[in-house]
Amino acid sequence: MGGKGVVVVGGPCAVESLDQTRTIAEHVKRAGGQLFRGGAYKPRTSPYSFQGLGEPALQILARVREEFDLPIVTEAIDDESLKLVEQYADCIQIGARNMQNFALLKSAGRMRTPVLLKRGMSATLEELLLSAEYIMSEGNYKVILCERGVRTFADHTRNTLDLSVVPAIKRISHLPIVVDPSHGTGKRNKVLPMSRAAIAVGADGVLIEVHHKPEEALSDGPQAILPETFAQLVREVDAIAQVLGRTLQPALAAS
Ligand code: PEP
Ligand code: MN
Numbered sequence: 001m002g003g004k005g006v007v008v009v010g011g012p013c014a015v016e017s018l019d020q021t022r023t024i025a026e027h028v029k030r031a032g033g034q035l036f037r038g039g040a041y042k043p044r045t046s047p048y049s050f051q052g053l054g055e056p057a058l059q060i061l062a063r064v065r066e067e068f069d070l071p072i073v074t075e076a077i078d079d080e081s082l083k084l085v086e087q088y089a090d091c092i093q094i095g096a097r098n099m100q101n102f103a104l105l106k107s108a109g110r111m112r113t114p115v116l117l118k119r120g121m122s123a124t125l126e127e128l129l130l131s132a133e134y135i136m137s138e139g140n141y142k143v144i145l146c147e148r149g150v151r152t153f154a155d156h157t158r159n160t161l162d163l164s165v166v167p168a169i170k171r172i173s174h175l176p177i178v179v180d181p182s183h184g185t186g187k188r189n190k191v192l193p194m195s196r197a198a199i200a201v202g203a204d205g206v207l208i209e210v211h212h213k214p215e216e217a218l219s220d221g222p223q224a225i226l227p228e229t230f231a232q233l234v235r236e237v238d239a240i241a242q243v244l245g246r247t248l249q250p251a252l253a254a255s
Contacts (some may be wrong), residue, residue, distance in 0.1 A: 001144055001176040005249025006241040007205035008234050009073055009178070011037035013220035014050060015057035021064050023212050027227035029068040032234040032248065035091070036061070036070040037207060041077045042219055043097045050218040054081075058088040065090075073116055073207075079107050086111050096121050096148055096183075099131050109138025116207075118146040118180070121159065125168055132175060145169060145177040146207060147198075149184030158186020158223070161194055166201045182209035182223045191225050195233050199240045206237060 001007060010033035015021050025036050040057030042050060053060075061072045071090035076082035077098060085092050091114045098104055099120035108115045115135050119128045132143045147166065149159025161184030169177050179198035181191045195206045211217045211224035225233070238248050 001178075001204050004246045005204070006199060006237065006246050007034045007178070008237055008248065009033065009035040009037050009205060009207040010210045010230055011073075012039075012211050012217065013182075013209050013224065014039040014042050014052055014218055015060050015074075016053070016218050018060050018063070020212075021057075021060050022067070024210055024227070025064045025068045025070060027212065027230065028210060029070055031227065031231035032238070033070070033208075033230070034248065035073055036064060036068070037073040037093070039075050039219075040085070041075055041081045043075075043077050043095055044219065055084055058084055062088050076104070076108070078104065082107055082111075086113055089113060091116050091144070094118065099123055099128065102131075102134055105131055105134035106138050109135040109140045111140055112142075113140075114142035114144060115140060116144045116146055116178070118148045119150070119165070121149070121151050123150070125165055128165075129169075129173060129175075132173075143175055144204075145173075145175050146180055147177060147184065147203075148180040148207075149186075157184075157190060159184055161185055161198075163194075163197055163201045163203075166198070166203050170202055176204040178205040178207050179203040180207040182207070182220070182225075186223045188214070188223055188225055188229075191223065192229060192233050192236070196236055196240055199237050199244070202244075206233075208233065 010028040042052040075093040076085040152160040181194035214224040
């Protein structure tokens with residue numbers, strides 16, 4: 001990732017059941033999504049919200065990977081989940097809330113699986129890059145950065161998606177950066193336009209939450225797009241990438 005290729009990562013916020021996950025994975029694959037993402041461990045603002053299914057969700061993801069030939073991205077929230085996630089995932093996500101969990105970053109740095117590192121909700125570019133250094137300083141150089149919106153006074157969106165960080169990072173770092181307009185906006189109708197913009201501004205990919213029944217989703221339903229919108233998003237991202245001399249490429253392939 002990070003060369004001419006552009007990737008689209010799709011999937012539900014959380015793995016809720018085998019059925020739900022298979023249905024969404026089938027849509028993601030058919031639309032041309034290259035990686036599948038679903039949470040087994042969910043860092044939720046409230047302790048009373050759905051926390052994820054844990055290891056059974058990882059087993060569901062492993063099954064879906066075999067069935068649809070989709071590499072898996074899933075989040076680790078602590079050392080215990082990291083050990084399990086490493087056994088199942090093709091890419092380990094470290095979420096915004098853990099961007100400065102230095103012990104966790106170091107543990108992920110001792111692994112050989114690529115790490116998707118999300119920007120903290122009030123982290124500067126420098127802080128994000130230094131967190132990436134924590135992973136790389138332990139020997140794991142396969143770090144992918146992710147812009148997922150930062151906290152501002154604006155309240156028309158959940159977060160403010162800081163697309164200007166993409167060219168800023170490109171100027172000073174070789175690391176690939178993907179954009180997550182789902183958490184970045186928190187609103188379904190903003191995900192497609194901000195995905196177009198993310199690719200136009202030079203991102204190496206987008207990370208999108210998809211659900212076939214968003215009103216029933218156990219987390220982040222309001223920002224989940226429907227499978228048909230996801231298919232449109234992949235087509236449009238591909239078209240915009242081509243204008244820039246880039247193409248959708250197999251996930252995690254050297255490019
Ligand atoms: C997520 O990816 O579902 C998530 C919780 O994201 P973030 O860490 O960016 O809030
Ligand atoms: Mn989510």
